[in-house]
Amino acid sequence: MLASSRMRVVDLIRRKRDSGELSAEEIKFLIEGYTHGQIPDYQMAAWLMAAWIRGLSPVELAALTEAMLHSGKVLDWSDLPGRKVDKHSTGGVGDKTSMVIAPIVAAGGLIVPMISGRGLGHTGGTLDKLESIPGFNVNLSLVQFREALAKCGYGLIGQTEEIAPADKKIYALRDVTGTVDNPFLICASIMSKKLAEGIDALVLDVKTGSGAFMKKNSDAEYLAGLMVETGKRMGKKVVALITDMDQPLGRTAGNAMEIAECIEVLSGGGPGDLRELCIKLSGWMFFLGEKSASVAEGCKTAEEMIASGGARDKFRQIISQQGGDARVVDEPQRLPQSRGKLDVTSTAAGFVSAIECERLGIACGVLGGGREKKEDAIDPAVGLEFHCRLGDKIERGARLATLHYNSDARLAEARQLVESSYTISAQPPKPRPLIHKVISA
Numbered sequence: 231m232l233a234s235s236r237m238r239v240v241d242l243i244r245r246k247r248d249s250g251e252l253s254a255e256e257i258k259f260l261i262e263g264y265t266h267g268q269i270p271d272y273q274m275a276a277w278l279m280a281a282w283i284r285g286l287s288p289v290e291l292a293a294l295t296e297a298m299l300h301s302g303k304v305l306d307w308s309d310l311p312g313r314k315v316d317k318h319s320t321g322g323v324g325d326k327t328s329m330v331i332a333p334i335v336a337a338g339g340l341i342v343p344m345i346s347g348r349g350l351g352h353t354g355g356t357l358d359k360l361e362s363i364p365g366f367n368v369n370l371s372l373v374q375f376r377e378a379l380a381k382c383g384y385g386l387i388g389q390t391e392e393i394a395p396a397d398k399k400i401y402a403l404r405d406v407t408g409t410v411d412n413p414f415l416i417c418a419s420i421m422s423k424k425l426a427e428g429i430d431a432l433v434l435d436v437k438t439g440s441g442a443f444m445k446k447n448s449d450a451e452y453l454a455g456l457m458v459e460t461g462k463r464m465g466k467k468v469v470a471l472i473t474d475m476d477q478p479l480g481r482t483a484g485n486a487m488e489i490a491e492c493i494e495v496l497s498g499g500g501p502g503d504l505r506e507l508c509i510k511l512s513g514w515m516f517f518l519g520e521k522s523a524s525v526a527e528g529c530k531t532a533e534e535m536i537a538s539g540g541a542r543d544k545f546r547q548i549i550s551q552q553g554g555d556a557r558v559v560d561e562p563q564r565l566p567q568s569r570g571k572l573d574v575t576s577t578a579a580g581f582v583s584a585i586e587c588e589r590l591g592i593a594c595g596v597l598g599g600g601r602e603k604k605e606d607a608i609d610p611a612v613g614l615e616f617h618c619r620l621g622d623k624i625e626r627g628a629r630l631a632t633l634h635y636n637s638d639a640r641l642a643e644a645r646q647l648v649e650s651s652y653t654i655s656a657q658p659p660k661p662r663p664l665i666h667k668v669i670s671a
């Protein structure tokens with residue numbers, strides 16, 4: 231039901247367009263109307279673009295987050311023993327930490343009711359990655375989700391008609407209307423679905439750099455501040471790690487390829503940057519979830535969960551629980567594989583001094599690994615494999631990346647995007663840390 235028949239959406243769009251402020255009631259009207267199909271995509275898209283350009287006041291942001299949060303149920307797991315903790319990333323290229331962290335933290339005794347999103351813009355999404363595991367069902371009912379939490383200590387699902395349905399609809403619309411990379415809209419999107427999860431604590435991974443929505447550190451810090459503040463207002467323990475996304479995380483971008491890489495980390499191997507970030511984020515989760523007295527101790531627990539095989543077992547367990555083929559954990563070749571591979575090589579010798587990471591994400595989408603329209607299907611097998619990192623010294627003709635493809639249709643375009651993403655110079659770049667800063671209340 232619309233909150234008031236006197237309100238007209240066009241007036242709210244015009245007011246935001248002209249830098250005016252909407253009341254909490256007006257925002258609620260907009261979100262309820264859109265969620266229930268009474269406000270069409272084109273009007274919501276226009277309002278989102280106005281909000282993207284003009285920004286939101288603190289009152290508007292609080293109202294938007296709360297309207298989105300209360301568009302569905304706020305879950306309650308108080309009958310399940312243990313603290314409920316989650317992590318969420320603002321998104322990047324090759325950003326696959328959820329599939330590693332959730333089993334680590336569940337193996338360590340916390341409950342992780344993880345509600346994730348699909349690929350957004352140039353970034354990949356946890357749900358799309360999980361669906362590359364044959365049979366894996368991310369659309370559990372609440373009863374099934376509870377069963378997963380009780381049995382496995384975690385569950386990996388998407389927003390449903392019951393949990394933050396407003397974000398589910400708005401997220402898909404933003405993806406295709408150029409309204410993703412805005413701190414207020416990201417804050418409301420992430421915090422509404424995370425607060426609906428019924429968690430005690432949340433660790434945020436806020437990306438900065440060429441593959442992040444917030445390219446500049448100062449913008450990432452601003453977004454982190456908004457989210458930490460929102461969490462605090464709602465009585466949750468929230469911390470945000472500002473982490474580097476000036477190059478892809480790990481060695482791959484592409485749905486099934488990223489699952490295979492997560493299995494490597496859960497098996498004690500995998501790329502150093504991915505492993506380190508997963509350990510740090512898990513360490514913070516153990517600390518906020520009161521399983522460890524310090525973050526350092528939490529990181530040690532995370533290492534132990536990998537070394538003991540406990541985290542890997544948890545991953546196997548959740549795959550079976552959610553209907554997937556758990557044999558992929560021991561036989562990753564069972565994951566979808568692409569038909570062809572094409573190397574992209576360097577035309578110069580020198581140091582890898584810059585990587586246009588967003589362009590690599592777009593190239594992955596061009597191969598079929600992401601969506602350009604809401605209804606596009608994803609090809610789980612395609613993606614990119616990266617052979618060098620910032621600062622590496624390479625020879626002319628060295629492999630920069632390998633394209634894993636199934637169709638020739640846009641291969642040349644993807645190849646060109648990848649080739650043009652790398653800058654090779656005589657001097658190495660200034661090293662960047664993996665974790666730039668930690669922001670807490």
Ligand code: URA
Nearest residue numbers: 320321347416419420
């Ligand atoms: N992740 C989300 O869940 N929402 C956003 O808006 C961006 C990243």
